[in-house]
Amino acid sequence: MTETFYEVLRRQGITRRSFLKFCSLTATSLGLGSSAAPTIAHALETKPRTPVLWLHGLECTCCSESFIRSAHPLTKDVVLSMLSLDYDDTLMAAAGHQAEAILDEVKKKYKGNYIVAVEGNPPLNEDGMFCIQGGRPFVEKLKETCADAKAIISWGACASYGCVQAAKPNPTRATPVHKVITGKPIINVPGCPPIAEVMTGVVTYMLTFDRIPELDRQGRPKMFYGQRIHDKCYRRGHFDAGQFAEAWDDEGSRKGYCLYKMGCKGPTTYNACSSMRWNGGVSWPVQSGHGCIGCSEEGFWDKGSFYDRVTDIKAFGVEANADTVGKAAAGTVGAAIAAHAAVTALARARQKAGDSATEKQGEN
Amino acid sequence: MLSQQDMLEAERHGKQVRSIYVYEAPVRLWHWINALAMVVLAVSGYFIGLPLPTQPGEASDNFLLGYIRFAHFAAAYIFAIGLLARIYWAFVGNHHARQIFMLPITNKHWWSEVFFELRWYLFLEKYPKKYVGHNPMAQLMMFFFFTILAVGMVITGFALYSEGAGLGTWSDTLFGWVIPALGGSMQVHNLHRLGMWIMMTFAVIHIYAAIREDIMSRQSLISTMISGWRMFKD
Numbered sequence: 198m199t200e201t202f203y204e205v206l207r208r209q210g211i212t213r214r215s216f217l218k219f220c221s222l223t224a225t226s227l228g229l230g231s232s233a234a235p236t237i238a239h240a241l242e243t244k245p246r247t248p249v250l251w252l253h254g255l256e257c258t259c260c261s262e263s264f265i266r267s268a269h270p271l272t273k274d275v276v277l278s279m280l281s282l283d284y285d286d287t288l289m290a291a292a293g294h295q296a297e298a299i300l301d302e303v304k305k306k307y308k309g310n311y312i313v314a315v316e317g318n319p320p321l322n323e324d325g326m327f328c329i330q331g332g333r334p335f336v337e338k339l340k341e342t343c344a345d346a347k348a349i350i351s352w353g354a355c356a357s358y359g360c361v362q363a364a365k366p367n368p369t370r371a372t373p374v375h376k377v378i379t380g381k382p383i384i385n386v387p388g389c390p391p392i393a394e395v396m397t398g399v400v401t402y403m404l405t406f407d408r409i410p411e412l413d414r415q416g417r418p419k420m421f422y423g424q425r426i427h428d429k430c431y432r433r434g435h436f437d438a439g440q441f442a443e444a445w446d447d448e449g450s451r452k453g454y455c456l457y458k459m460g461c462k463g464p465t466t467y468n469a470c471s472s473m474r475w476n477g478g479v480s481w482p483v484q485s486g487h488g489c490i491g492c493s494e495e496g497f498w499d500k501g502s503f504y505d506r507v508t509d510i511k512a513f514g515v516e517a518n519a520d521t522v523g524k525a526a527a528g529t530v531g532a533a534i535a536a537h538a539a540v541t542a543l544a545r546a547r548q549k550a551g552d553s554a555t556e557k558q559g560e561n
Numbered sequence: 562m563l564s565q566q567d568m569l570e571a572e573r574h575g576k577q578v579r580s581i582y583v584y585e586a587p588v589r590l591w592h593w594i595n596a597l598a599m600v601v602l603a604v605s606g607y608f609i610g611l612p613l614p615t616q617p618g619e620a621s622d623n624f625l626l627g628y629i630r631f632a633h634f635a636a637a638y639i640f641a642i643g644l645l646a647r648i649y650w651a652f653v654g655n656h657h658a659r660q661i662f663m664l665p666i667t668n669k670h671w672w673s674e675v676f677f678e679l680r681w682y683l684f685l686e687k688y689p690k691k692y693v694g695h696n697p698m699a700q701l702m703m704f705f706f707f708t709i710l711a712v713g714m715v716i717t718g719f720a721l722y723s724e725g726a727g728l729g730t731w732s733d734t735l736f737g738w739v740i741p742a743l744g745g746s747m748q749v750h751n752l753h754r755l756g757m758w759i760m761m762t763f764a765v766i767h768i769y770a771a772i773r774e775d776i777m778s779r780q781s782l783i784s785t786m787i788s789g790w791r792m793f794k795d
Contacts (some may be wrong), residue, residue, distance in 0.1 A: 413728065415741050423728050425746075439616045439625030449615050458612060464724075465746035491747065500747045507610050510751045519751050520611070523758025530762050534769045537682075541773060544684055 200281070203242040216241075247404055248303050248311040250342055251285035254335045255328050255362045255371050256317025260353040261287055263390035267397040268477035275397050279404050280312075286330075297331045300338075304345050312403065313346040315339065317355045318362070319377055320369035327369040336377065348382045348409050349374065350399060354492055357385035357416075364498035375416060382409050385416040389492035392473055395421045415495075417467065426463035426489050429471040432456065450486065460504035461488025468493040580790045581693055583657050591647045592786055598640040599764065605633035606757050610750075634722065641715045657694040661703045671697055689778040693791060699770065706763035710756060717743070717753045 200208075206216055217238060224233040253261075265272050276282050282289075284299050291299070303311050320327035325334030343349055351374045354360035362371040375383045386399055399418055402410045410418040427433065435441070435455040442450035442459055450459075457464070463471070466489050474481040482489055488504075491497045501508025501518070509516045584592075608629050616623040651659045665671045678698030680686045690696070695703060720739035723732035724746060743749050775782040781792040 414738060419728060425724060428725065428727075434620040437627035437630075438620040438623035439612060439627075439629075440620055440623065441612060441615050443615060454615065462747065465750060467746075494747065495741070495745045500745065507754060508747060508751060510748075510755065519754035519758060522755060523761070526758060526762045527765065530765055534765065538769070538773070540684060541777065545777070548687070 201242055201245055203238075205246070205279075206241075246279065246281045247347075248281045248283045248307050249314055249400070250283060250300060250303060250311060250346075251288070251314045251316065252335075252339060252342060253286045253330075254315065254317030254319050254339065254355070255369070256353070256355045258287060258316070259390040260316045260355075260396070261285075263393045264352075264396045265393075266476065267393035269394055270397055270401060272393075272397065275400055280400060283311075300342055304342065308345045310347055311345075312348050312350065313343050314350040314352055314400075315356045315374050316352040318359060318371050318373055320362070320371045321377075322368070322370040327371075339374070339377065343378045343381060346381060348384065348403065349378060350403075351375065351383055351385045351387075351416075352396065353391055354387050354389040354497070357387040358495040358497075360389060361498055364496070383416055384409055384412065384418060387417060387422070387493040387495075388468060389497075391493070392421075392469055392475060394473055395469055421469045421473075422467045422493070424467065424469075424472075426466045426468055426471045426483070430455075430463050430483060431471065432483060453486075456483060456486075456488040457506060459488050460502060460506055460508075462491030462494070462497075462503070463489040466491040466494050580792045582789055583655075583693055583785055583791045584789045585650075585654050585658065586789065587646070587650050588654060588658055589786055589789055591643055591650070595640065595643050595647075598636045598643065599760065601632055601636035602640060603757055603761055605629045605636065606754070609633060610754055637715075637718050637722070640711075641719070644711055644715060660694050660700050661708050664701065664704050674698075675701055689774075691779050691793060696774075702763070702766070706759065707767075710760055710763070714753065714756045714760065717749050717756065720749055721746075721753060 203216065207213070217234070220238040220241070221231060221234040224231060224237055227233070267275065270279070276288075283303050284296070286296075289296060317328075319325060319334070319336035319339050321336060325336035328335040330338055351357045355362065355371075356374045359367070359371050359373050362369060363373070375385065384399060384403075386396060388395070395418075398421065399410060402418075402420075410420060413419050413422060415422075427436070430436075432453060432455045435453070436457055440449060440452075440454045442454045442456055444450065445459070450456075455461070461483065463483065470481045470489070471483065474484070490503045491500065494500070501510075505518065507518045507520050509518050510522075609626070612626055612629075616625050648662070651662050674690075674697040677686065677690065678696050681689055682698070694700075716736055716739055719732045720736040723730060723735075723737050724740070726732050728737075740746055740749055743752060771782050771786075774780075775784075779794050781790075781794075785791045
């Protein structure tokens with residue numbers, strides 16, 4: 198049986214007295230009045246922790262690697278105290294039929310009350326044969342497991358958008374989770390990988406408030422993906438001032454100027470890197486002198502070079518950026534106009550000569 | 562129907578009266594304000610995508626790209642509000658004010674006029690016709706390369722503007738959906754820039770055609786957009 202929050206708190210050395218104080222304080226701060234304190238206490242004493250099933254499709258495990266490095270809250274607190282991580286191929290000790298049996302058990306026991314966290318995505322080509330787990334396609338396992346879930350978390354660019362395995366031409370037809378699973382609340386947490394604290398933050402929010410965080414149009418939690426890297430970048434001042442690194446290791450680059458001209462995707466990327474940073478706040482790409490590559494954006498592998506600002510648009514089998522197309526069009530039209538004007542002048546001169554000739558004939 | 566009406570008007574009045582009042586004051590004013598806004602938008606937009614060389618000195622002493630972006634956003638508001646005002650005038654103004662918003666595509670005669678104009682521009686017709694408003698070919702071009710494109714530029718432009726303005730702002734509420742719909746922020750930036758190039762290419766054609774017709778055709782064009790009166794030369 199899964200532990201309740203109360204049991205976990207007691208195990209961590211919190212007294213019943215402190216626990217009840219906490220309940221009264223929470224009731225008061227939520228404006229519910231002192232009468233709600235016993236209700237909260239009762240809920241925490243009796244409600245089992247939410248089981249989480251963590252599935253792995255086509256992926257590289259970078260999301261898991263990121264997740265286990267979370268500092269606030271510490272991953273051990275999340276995994277051991279807050280949630281009940283009942284299934285995770287890469288972290289659990291169990292293997293084989295025993296491991297797979299847990300999926301069915303949780304599905305039955307917590308019908309409609311467990312969370313599925315998906316890392317990676319299902320490939321759909323060849324009936325899903327490009328990703329086999331426990332002897333059957335991952336896509337089947339995903340659909341079955343998600344059928345009775347309360348909510349689904351799509352970890353990383355893979356589950357949210359498809360990432361590198363879905364990059365053109367996408368031979369396995371790797372497909373983001375929200376295009377395979379319908380009718381369930383899905384939280385997209387893009388990034389390659391997402392920031393550790395964003396991952397644990399999303400899980401903590403859902404467990405604490407028992408609801409999914411507020412999402413934007415693309416199903417991403419607003420609290421982490423509401424702004425672009427650019428909006429909170431510490432080099433933004435240099436952008437507005439018009440001060441850029443023009444080449445790697447030039448004067449501007451050494452002075453920490455804006456990396457916009459080096460193709461930084463900060464202005465087109467929604468993520469929390471510039472405010473939360475990485476590895477417990479040690480650094481992040483722009484701080485270490487390289488532009489953002491936009492890994493939390495849809496299809497970022499197919500959006501042109503990481504090192505161009507005006508990047509290539511791929512259409513009609515042609516790869517060219519807006520400026521190349523525009524200059525070619527403007528040049529062609531300019532030349533055509535010059536030619537047209539010349540022909541016009543010529544035609545006019547000839548016509549005038551013709552007109553005056555007819556006039557002369559008329560006179561004769 | 563419009564062009565037929567124009568034709569009759571022109572042919573009827575052409576020999577008797579030398580001029581017809583075509584473009585009302587609001588249309589003329591809008592045309593020139595719009596032209597100016599477009600120049601500012603294209604130049605500032607170009608330098609937002611590919612900024613000028615790095616500014617010397619402290620960041621606190623400079624605000625170059627900030628000013629360029631300000632100019633772009635200010636001109637964008639003028640362009641967008643001007644477009645709305647112009648759409649309003651299409652309803653209350655004279656029938657020439659509606660020309661660039663509606664194509665009489667079901668009118669066979671209008672299509673034959675389009676092809677006549679095409680032949681005229683290809684030097685296959687010796688003498689031009691008289692038109693009170695736009696000639697049908699110009700109307701067709703104006704509809705696709707100005708009206709439709711301008712609406713597209715306003716939509717993508719304000720969608721990009723909403724990214725900086727933030728979630729929940731009016732631009733986000735109205736146009737924020739454009740970003741995911743077109744495949745992400747980078748894609749919208751690219752398309753917006755491509756739109757600028759198409760618009761500028763069209764502007765070049767527009768100016769050339771206006772000057773050429775002013776010289777070659779049997780009516781005034783450029784002065785018409787200043788005074789509102791179309792003069793007939795014969």
